[in-house]
Amino acid sequence: MSRSARSFAVAGAVLLAFTGLASADAVKLGRPALPEEIKAWDIDVRPDGLGLPEGQGSVSQGEELFQNNCAACHGEFGEGVGRWPVLAGGQGTLTSERPEKTIGSFWPDTSTVFDYVHRAMPFGAAQTLQPDEVYAIVAYLLYLNDVVPDDYVLTKENFPTVALPNRPNFYDDDRETTEKAFWKATPCMKDCKPKVEITSHAAVLDVTPDAGKEGDKPAGAVE
Template sequence: MFSFHKTPRLLASTCCGVILASMPILGAAEPTGYYGYGETPTDEQIAAWDIDVRPDGKGLPEGSGSVDEGMTLFETHCSSCHGAFGEGMGRYPKLAGGEGTLTEDRPEKTVGSYWPYASTLWDYIHRAMPFFAPQSLTDDQVYALTAYVLNLNYIVDADFVANKETLPEVVMPNHDGFTWEDPRPVVNNERCMKDCKEEVTISDSAAGKNLTPSTTGPLDEGITE
């Protein structure tokens, strides 16, 4: 039940050598796999579902959209949650501003202040926005909204037109703000058992703070911040 096969190669050496000898994981194309279940998708089927876009522009479709076009679309589809200028409404995300706040006590992580790649904006608007009607926008509309949100953050000029050539060229302000290798563990506690510290001081307590919803009875909807 809890056996682990580290890699298919290990699998090959332990139990299924015959199978894998005829079906190497890295090898010449065979018409079907070992089990042969399922169907082979058509190019059209793959294209319809393959919606991801990478920083290098791979996945961006034909089409284009301007900042001006984006402004009109934004007012219609986005401003009710994100505010007319991307300032955010209630707890819905703020999209613009926040430059230079990442080291402050209350950082504002927006497209302009935090997002490392412009492609992510196109990808995410296209796949998941507007929140109440995801995947309802045309490619041109997504380009236009992407251009507008970039312009709201002063990353592109007002005459910017987004398309599959221009978008991968956009360098985001916080592009270099990330490391993509996990440095952890970064904290090394000792397993001390006796007399580990001289004094114990309570710095904060949740007692008396009216933030905890009820944990008995029906769901608590009455608590506000």
């Protein structure tokens, strides 16, 4: 063995002393999360109430908080200002031409209202409301949607008993059975229909940006 080859072999042996192949099942990276750290971020609330903080709030307390923190966008009674979300009303509209999807008409779970207000509202001042304030605002929203009476006090204890009316009308994705016809073995290639007529023109509405005109606000929205 030449001198240089020998020194290379020695260096290789030294390297092997602290270098091996890392594998995913033996990751030494990261550190334990502390309980205080988990508590700071784990604010999610589930439909069964898991994750609710201690606290309570009444409809009347909620009304005052809502007028001060929420009404500028959502309206005094949750009716929505401009294109900001409507939070109340809309019962019976889900099969209509213009469904109004509110907490009372559409949302399946009360917990979602609490979770979302607590994590992301007021818009631009997220996570500034205390738990009692969130309980009160949720109580007011439930009152606006005729789910609870005007003297109701929402608490961690009574929370999971408050059900929203549209809850039973949700079901899991069933496209693979109800839309089974879309899995076609041989889609038609020739003479697939006798005639073709235009049934709808985008130019009629004329709402495309850069079109230079301000048309009526059309249906549909990104949600």
